[in-house]
Amino acid sequence: MEARIAIAPSAEARTSRGRPGPADVDLDRLRLGIEEAVSRGGGANVPLADADGLVWLVPGEPELLVATLDAHPRIGWVQFPWAGVERFVSSGVFERPVVFSCAKGSFAGQVAEHALMLTLACLRGLSRQARTPGWCPVEPRSLHGRRVTILGGGGIATELVRLLRPFGCRIRVIRRHPEKAEGTDETPETPETPETLPPSALPAVLPETDVLVLALALTPETRHVVGAAQLALLPPHAVVVNVARGAHIDTGALVEALGAGTISAAGLDVTDPEPLPDGHPLWADPRVLITSHSADSAEYVARMLCERVERNVGNLRAGRPLEGVIDPATGY
Incomplete structure (x- = not known):
């Protein structure tokens, strides 16, 4: 199947509103790396309105993700860049008929x-x-x-x-x-x-x-x-x-x-x-x-996340199980 993937925040809304992972990551460089990973996985980088998959790089705003999914109901897969997603559990977003995957195991x-x-x-x-x-x-x-x-x-x-x-x-x-x-x-x-x-x-x-x-x-x-x-x-x-x-x-x-x-x-x-x-x-x-939450480096985080995205886009196209799928019952 085709994998049409959007990245949030969009290129037009680039911002340094927070770090997307456990180390400081340049958001513009990370976006570019993810776009390349989507292409290597055989997917297409598209705007939100045309997407059936979403890489979510906005930290700490579950309500914004809920609103985004409400506005774009065709999205069936969301990839988070973090291993821990506890901030999103209480929002109820995982109760939706959407497959959510995170970076657990990547780092x-x-x-x-x-x-x-x-x-x-x-x-x-x-x-x-x-x-x-x-x-x-x-x-x-x-x-x-x-x-x-x-x-x-x-x-x-x-x-x-x-x-x-x-x-x-x-x-x-x-x-x-x-x-x-x-x-x-x-x-x-x-x-x-x-x-x-x-x-x-x-x-x-x-x-x-x-x-x-x-x-x-x-x-x-x-x-x-x-x-x-x-x-x-x-x-x-x-x-x-x-x-x-x-x-x-x-x-x-x-x-x-x-x-x-x-x-x-x-x-x-x-x-x-x-x-x-x-x-x-x-x-x-x-x-x-x-050691002030510095177990992994920015370069390592970005590289491993892009590898996870590439594999999951390929898995999505081939109908294979995705890596790092979140269990809604446990919240991880």
Whole structure:
């Protein structure tokens, strides 16, 4: 079938009203890249009035998307440039008879690298050493053989499992779906098979966790999935790493847990609120490393998004399943 694709905002309405992804992206360059991706996928770049597909680059305005779909009812597919689409769930837009796809999994490579970096930095006390203007020996802890629990079984978890293999970690993946997460099959390099467990297993797993990594979608069910009760179950030497959404962790509970020595360190690429206000106690804590939502680069985001668009346009034309389809029931 033909794939007639529009991009919003239109060329006439170009604006720098916000970033379309997890890093600052030049909107004009991104539009051009997506236009080329549509063409490579065999589609046609058309105005909204002629489109049956839409690449939506307008951040944080679900009402505008609703109005756009109301005005152009022939659009049957919408591609988002983000992995997380929680801002659009409450608008009811996903209840429409439209296929929505997002960028979930597209940026997993760099985000998983970032999670590994934050983990190693926390274990080795890098933040404390970097903040101290003088000689500051810190006893390092190795990642080798550590018990790692990953909340989330998507692309980031898959990539992180692969990166952790050389360290011989004992890995557990906590995910909503019962099937094994990709990458958790036994291989010659890792004789111990990482377990895939349901969310109900989390309380039993936390006391046996050295490193807790959050890499899951934000939904009403996963907001504050790590709060005071969960932090209290972790051993005092545990570190917490969040590369998903800040609201997965109860920030007040995290501050209290660090103050009480309930956990030993935290590596945060995301915070709640975000940006974290000046003067917040997490900024001053030498056991906390914050990287200001910078797990992936603008170039990487744009390149991976264009590759996703190209493949999905080709899939649309060929009648194949699209990548990154959003489940209206779960909101991701």
